[in-house]
Amino acid sequence: MSCALCEGACDGADLAPLLSPELAWLWKAMAAVADRRGDESLTSGPAVTVTVPAEPVQRAAAAGLIDGRPLEPGQSRRVSLERLTTALATRGPRLTPGAVAAHACNRRLAASARRRTQQAVAADRIRAQLESAAADLPGHVRDLVGPETVFTRLRTLGWVTRLLNAPDPAELLSQALHVAARLPPPGRRIDRRLLVSGNPHALDTGALPALVLALTGSSGTPVRSGWARLGVDCDDLLGGLIITGVTPRGWRVPPGATFTLPPRELAHIDWEPAETTGTWVFVTENPSVLAAASTQALNRDSLVRPRVICTAGTPSQRECEAIGALADTGWNIAVRADFDQAGLAHMRALLAAAPSAVAWRMGAADYLAAVPEGTDVLHLQGSDAPWDGHLVPVMRKHSVPVYEEDLLPALLADITAGAPGSCAL
Numbered sequence: 001m002s003c004a005l006c007e008g009a010c011d012g013a014d015l016a017p018l019l020s021p022e023l024a025w026l027w028k029a030m031a032a033v034a035d036r037r038g039d040e041s042l043t044s045g046p047a048v049t050v051t052v053p054a055e056p057v058q059r060a061a062a063a064g065l066i067d068g069r070p071l072e073p074g075q076s077r078r079v080s081l082e083r084l085t086t087a088l089a090t091r092g093p094r095l096t097p098g099a100v101a102a103h104a105c106n107r108r109l110a111a112s113a114r115r116r117t118q119q120a121v122a123a124d125r126i127r128a129q130l131e132s133a134a135a136d137l138p139g140h141v142r143d144l145v146g147p148e149t150v151f152t153r154l155r156t157l158g159w160v161t162r163l164l165n166a167p168d169p170a171e172l173l174s175q176a177l178h179v180a181a182r183l184p185p186p187g188r189r190i191d192r193r194l195l196v197s198g199n200p201h202a203l204d205t206g207a208l209p210a211l212v213l214a215l216t217g218s219s220g221t222p223v224r225s226g227w228a229r230l231g232v233d234c235d236d237l238l239g240g241l242i243i244t245g246v247t248p249r250g251w252r253v254p255p256g257a258t259f260t261l262p263p264r265e266l267a268h269i270d271w272e273p274a275e276t277t278g279t280w281v282f283v284t285e286n287p288s289v290l291a292a293a294s295t296q297a298l299n300r301d302s303l304v305r306p307r308v309i310c311t312a313g314t315p316s317q318r319e320c321e322a323i324g325a326l327a328d329t330g331w332n333i334a335v336r337a338d339f340d341q342a343g344l345a346h347m348r349a350l351l352a353a354a355p356s357a358v359a360w361r362m363g364a365a366d367y368l369a370a371v372p373e374g375t376d377v378l379h380l381q382g383s384d385a386p387w388d389g390h391l392v393p394v395m396r397k398h399s400v401p402v403y404e405e406d407l408l409p410a411l412l413a414d415i416t417a418g419a420p421g422s423c424a425l
Helices: 021-037 056-062 081-088 097-105 111-134 139-145 150-156 159-164 169-181 207-215 223-229 287-300 317-328 341-353 364-370 391-398 404-417
Strands: 048-051 076-079 241-244 258-261 280-284 308-310 332-335
Touching: 021 048, 021 056, 021 097, 021 111, 076 081, 081 097, 111 150, 111 159, 111 169, 139 169, 150 159, 150 207, 159 169, 159 207, 169 207, 207 223, 223 317, 241 287, 241 317, 258 287, 280 287, 280 404, 287 308, 287 404, 317 332, 317 341, 332 341, 364 391, 364 404
Parallel strands: 280 308, 280 332
Antiparallel strands: 048 076, 241 258, 241 308
């Protein structure tokens, strides 16, 4: 069986004299060069510069391996790899400086370079698989995948690395391409549960659905929106908006009740209009805000019930459109989210769908009123909060997220008062 340290270069060799403690300094120097150069054998190439040790026994041990004038303590000496290889041949016909160094250090050399080479080869296999499979995809899918650019896209999104770390990269990529091949042509739609034959839940979560969206250029948006772009319908009974205080037209809901409108109901929503002009509806990201508002109203037996909509995280395109439709019906809309990257993106999506809505306690002063001590990393662009030009610089300075729960007393006060407030700078 081939040696795990040097792949058999030590076969038939007499290594014992070479692995004496007195020669360890030489082989450690060779190992460091092998790692740096990515060359396991070190049989050729530029000479290796070593520092001669002070101990006479160490210099004497190397005398037969490093030719030329006698070794002097502390001097820098250039060692010819070709000549060192020739000297080692007397101990074993296949011995190399790298092989002896690997045994002296008891490890395989140049591991990082070897790993990079292996990854490059594997990445080339992924590229070849993509190019080959893309040619057989239906035309409308091939336009999405883009055989000329899909590998670059996957690498930019980090998917080449993720594939290389998968148990079976080729199989995962093959499955994703098979799903992509079943995407409907423009004008037609398909239920996501039908895309993988025999397994209706294959695309619920995990690497496979994420890879399909990345392949087709549909990642980076809410998952439902990404699938919708591809003509794929997700389960329209789960998710949606959690609501209290406003209802669809014609619905009868007990006063103060909290209910969920699933995506199916949101698709063609028709809201009851506000009873009076200027009535506010508060849109929040976290269910804890809605729950606290409802509980407070019940505990106080208030005649004025809160009007709150919760997106329970990042809203889908359909949810944003439903909130936009509420604004079109005549309600005043106040929207907010967490002070972090996702929350600001959430805000931009809602304000785009409902241009008349206002940012609710989402200014720089609101952030400063609740910002905690600590360190984090917030990667923000200057345009991430167009509703307040001061907010991004302040968030960058502190680089700490602030969550809606941190502002809960002020939010509850606004909901109770029926109008959004804000801290002043």
